[in-house]
Amino acid sequence: MSTNNKHLTTSFGAPVADNQNSMTAGSRGPTLIQDVHLLEKLAHFNRERVPERVVHAKGAGAHGYFEVTNDLTAYTKADFLSAVGKQTPVFVRFSTVAGELGSADTVRDPRGFAVKFYTDEGNYDLVGNNTPVFFIRDAIKFPDFIHTQKRHPQTHLKNPNAVWDFWSLSPESLHQVTILMSDRGIPATFRHMHGFGSHTFKWVNGEGKAVWVKYHFKTEQGVKNLDVALAAKLAGENPDYHTEDLFHAIEKGDYPAWKLCVQIMPEEDANTYRFDPFDVTKVWSQKDYPLIEVGRMVLNSNPTNYFAEVEQATFSPGSFVPGVEASPDKMLQGRLFAYSDAHRYRVGANHSTIPINRPKAEVNNYQRDGAMRSDDNGGASVYYEPNSYGGPKEAPQHQVKPFEVSGEANSVAYDHDDHYTQAGDLYRLMDDGEKSRLIDNIVAAMKPVDREDIKQRQIEHWRQADETLGQRIAEGLGLA
Template identity: 80%
Template structure:
């Protein structure tokens, strides 16, 4: 077979398609990595006009109320002062399906929250899983291609899905989560939400900690069987959307209690897992959940397109007291999400009512398609200036952080893809394990190449021998001798 070299769009050979260029193993990512920027920018423009991912979704308005003051850890006002209320909007979604796809498919659910704070909008763009399939944004376009339709058949392609996963062992933890019971939530109201990434909180004294977000459903977590999910998908593909709307309309307001895990800043250098690896979780024994407040959804949208379809979220929409971590996947999302909205909705998407902050906006951005406000009028349009235009606020500069290492395309520090996946498997009850194995076997049977199945079986076996053996038996195969 002739080997074809992978190239950029301008024909230059690609030296590394697995690792983005960072300053040292923990980053941050470098803007000089033009291949990473090309992949992400091109990927954002591959679908018109629906979202390239998370196309099918439902949304609601509500509020967040602080129940435990967090000013010790962050100066972000929405988390300071017991009783502080912040209006918010949330969008739930499936990841891989198109705008008209069924709600009850096995897929992660997007859990994107927009807080309209007195310091600007803060977007927490997470999922109903605390982890993800990959840990470097350079792999995201390829991963999503496997979840979309085959360009030849225009059908979903399980061979592509499992080929990618088997060649990306860091996906094993999330695959185990997705193929388990929580891959099919009973309703949007009966699932947890997670920020997934690690973020940085900074208090008024400039002291920083690392943080992970957990929205725990006050209704409890409930799931549905694969048989029920398939039946509902055929009978009412908008089941989750309808359930959420009706619950709020009937004043059965769903709510979630927000907790955080907090890691002292310096402990990130010594923790037994890379705390910035989004395929890993932090032990609750090491970093217990701390209650922050309660989110309540109490108002349905008046117009789906204006409020849900045109809602735009970006993990880079921070407010003072909340900053990014060196998480490679997060670093890529900081660019990709806002860029996708500039393409899909327009350069002035933040002027739309659903996205517009409650605080006044003062900047020197002008013009662009669909500019529908005063466009700055006749005010000064550059900075620095001598005419009293808006100026920077030095006390809100991001906190400095040390960057060391060679600028190179380098893998994450750890290649332990199996410990936490195995721990998750062993946490499941016997019945849950059986359903997990049956789901995986059913999903892998259509895979065309046996070598892909055997490669994936080795990953399951490395996580837990029973896990791999049961999947192999279900597929009529044996665990490869070299992994035993």
């Protein structure tokens, strides 16, 4: 039998004499305000929840490592990719997108796939989804899109009218909606799905030569999806099914793994490719740019505390390392700001000093103060720059590779507006069973829409992608 000699203390270390009874004036009270232990407990309890994420609120995470298996130093000078066999610690968070913190895991929704690499040159965050494309391609539409996935301001219920009204007026969403309504819309577990960086990024090598790159994490467990009826049953009986599955798989040593591959496009091809390579609603053909193996990611350790690690983990597509840079992808450009700004609001200005987010590389800058500063705040060192006291200086050798821009400053759309070819190609690649389930899922999702013009507008998009697909959806909805 173990003996515990530890005393219960206040948050400042003073021993607590009684944790069962509050201090009162006599046996019936009232309670005395001098009971500082009671006040501290209640005040802390009132503040135990940070605001949940606006999107990707419900999620699970795990620690692991990434190991390089192929030499790609011809394409990037990124240190964590510099040698075959090199290992880098990672933390990965999987999530649903639209639901609240307590929502079910097995809903039809994209899944977030965010990887934090703790490299020797700082943290690199690759923040993507389990789909290679997205619903929109300009960040200015993101707040409106997410509003449609949230609750009606009067009824506080999910609103199919808003969902399909927005999609029907945003034809660029068709490719992602087709994926969402397919079998892939409900993964069997977080372990049985692919992950994608989704956006186009830039790699730069040691000689300053750049290429465009897309990331693909291929699950080694195989892709598995959930039947609609089973997913609905699990949502009621075990809403934390995916979270539970990931935790127990790792706990028993069944470590999930993914092979990381990339597609590489020569810099000059961006001007001539048949789709705009920076449009996140489009994929690059793997016949044109085959997958090249980079390495292997393994998750082998569960968090010890969910809040400290999973809930407080902050990821930003703007967390780059030398050798990896942004592309002109308009959606990515907006995310470079929005993610870190969300973390400053939700977790605090010093979220990068929280252990789960703290890089293993040394941090040297002139940022000081702010709520919840959890390190030495720079101590007595110099706190401005430039200075003549030997403070850290910029490293011009890591300057971002310049790229050419042209045109007038204006609100400009992408040049290419073919939103139908890739969605139609995806449908035609499906076997008969997959096609039928896709149509059944679309029909079931659109039936609650109470405006026929919204349905007709969306059906016209499906018809332009594939005549038969549009016709079958119309028939399923009982529309001409």
